[in-house]
Amino acid sequence: MNSPPEIPPAAEQPARSAPTDAELLTRHITGDPHAFSEIVKRHRDRMWAVALRTLGDPDEAADAVQDAFVSAYRKAESFRGEAAVTTWLHRIVVNACLDRMRRKSVRPLADDELIEAAERDTPLPDQTGEREVSLEVSAALKVLPADQRAALVLVDMMGYSVEDAAKVLNVPSGTVKSRCARGRAKLAPILAHLRNRSELTRVSSAKGAQLRDG
Known part of the structure; x- marks a missing residue:
């Protein structure tokens, strides 16, 4: 069957x-x-x-x-x-x-409001130094004209390419580059101490590694 x-x-x-x-x-x-x-x-x-x-x-x-x-x-x-x-x-x-x-x-933000907002946006590790840097960068951005601030936020803080930022802002790529350059130039003297702090941290870490390896 x-x-x-x-x-x-x-x-x-x-x-x-x-x-x-x-x-x-x-x-x-x-x-x-x-x-x-x-x-x-x-x-x-x-x-x-x-x-x-x-x-x-x-x-x-x-x-x-x-x-x-x-x-x-x-x-x-x-x-x-x-x-x-x-x-x-x-x-x-x-x-x-x-x-x-x-x-x-x-209106300017109080420090506790900036910390609360930063934590709600993108939580950072519990490191006082990083919070201080976040506060100082946020305060420094407020000295920039609106167009330069918007360009820097998109390119330097949000990670957009110049071309994508140009599409968002509806301006030529060269304009975004120019705004970013002018904005960075204005922020450089205000935030120079942060760069020095980063360099100090890097050197200290390197020395610590040398001591451990030695």
Whole structure:
């Protein structure tokens, strides 16, 4: 008696990949009530980091991010796909920050507020020296004009390439380079002691290693 033919297992359904930012934005434009919320979840932390480092004030940063997302929600149809959605969002956030800086003077932060904001943004190891450096850099950035500060935040603090920062700021790459150069030149004498401190730490560590190896 012949055995019954083997029935092949049902083909496994491929896992559905998460929609891209551009797909979510398209869904939002066509009426999906949840699509934009997903975009906010994906990008709000980085938007917050950009706003906080640009403005140096957590309250102003929170308001700027809120303004930016409201603007993005309302102007989603203006996205043409010429750049990534993240670049488009960063541009809106940076513009919201620059608008606030131009409209009014941002109040200075107390030390405890800066520490709290820095910990909420990107927690650092519990090292007093790093916290002191963070506070001093944040305070020094406030002496720069808005355009130079925004360029330095994107390139030196957020790690954007000059080309990507140029897309966010909607200016030529040469302009970003120039703004960064002028900003660094202004900060150099203010933060020179930090460079000396870093050099001292490096030398001390090297000497310690020599003593251990010897």
